[in-house]
Amino acid sequence: MDQAEQLRNIIKKSMQNNRPLARVITVTSGKGGVGKSNTAINLALQFKKLGQRVIILDADFGLANIEIMFGTMPRYNLSDLIYQGKNIREIITWGPGEVGFISGGSGIAGLSNLRQEYLNYIIQNLVELDAIADIIIVDTAAGIADAVLEFLVASGEILLVTTPEPTSITDSYSLLKALHRHSRFVQEDSRIKVIANRVGSAAEGETLFNKLNAVVSRYLTLPIEYLGMVPYDNQLSKAVMQQVPVSIQNPNARSALAYEEIAAKLMNKERNKNLRKRGMAAFFSHIVNGKKTG
């Protein structure tokens, strides 16, 4: 059996017996510092309030974002699963609000060089996440690095965070262009949803989206949808300084209410009619297979 076939078998097995599949949502942006990690954490907390079990995968190589913002140090990270034989439950850290997170650590960057037996072990473990979580939020690094694009290509749902800063639209556009060009990107399999962050008003958020959408629909013919906006909010930056997510620190802050609204939209049945949950195993093997076979 070759390695691709082995992986397919693991995934096939994971889909038998009507096993539940988690919804995998990837948060990304054209450049850093626009609010991805805040989006990941606060949406996770809002999903939790709506009764969903949520796990965040911190895949921002090197930068241990989520743990800093949660003020919780993980005991283990993905590397410990890969190299120390820890299992998936041991590497999940439970943060405030009972949101779980997995710190990618250096494990993410090393994925492409792993031997097959390691990969099988990881994927077998990740399959278990589908039973532990309803929603898995992947917080990626910014930009068009190959490793980021791999995550986006594998993801059925992409949340693109954009801000009104002058370069933000061009950076977002560059990211979408790189994604669109990627050899394994399948337009029909991915939905791209835009969040306008740090805006002054709802109108500014819509204008921002319309500007981006104008170039994207003209030059890429790639459908993107507007998910909503998060206002510029001092309460959010204060909360970050204190290492408590704003949705916990001040649930009625303008930004927290905006995240609440966006989470509700993402859970809206009507909007999700055509959404196909893929599960974690499929997500991951997509990344791994792609790396191995080009």
Ligand SMILES: Nc1ncnc2c1ncn2[C@@H]1O[C@H](COP(=O)(O)OP(=O)(O)O)[C@@H](O)[C@H]1O
């Ligand atoms: N809606 C907002 N209002 C005010 N400040 C914000 C908002 N979103 C993000 N920030 C600021 O931007 C910083 C970077 O956010 P972060 O979520 O860490 O971005 P990224 O993960 O994209 O690098 C935060 O520490 C915070 O100070």
Ligand SMILES: [Mg+2]
């Ligand atoms: Mg971040």
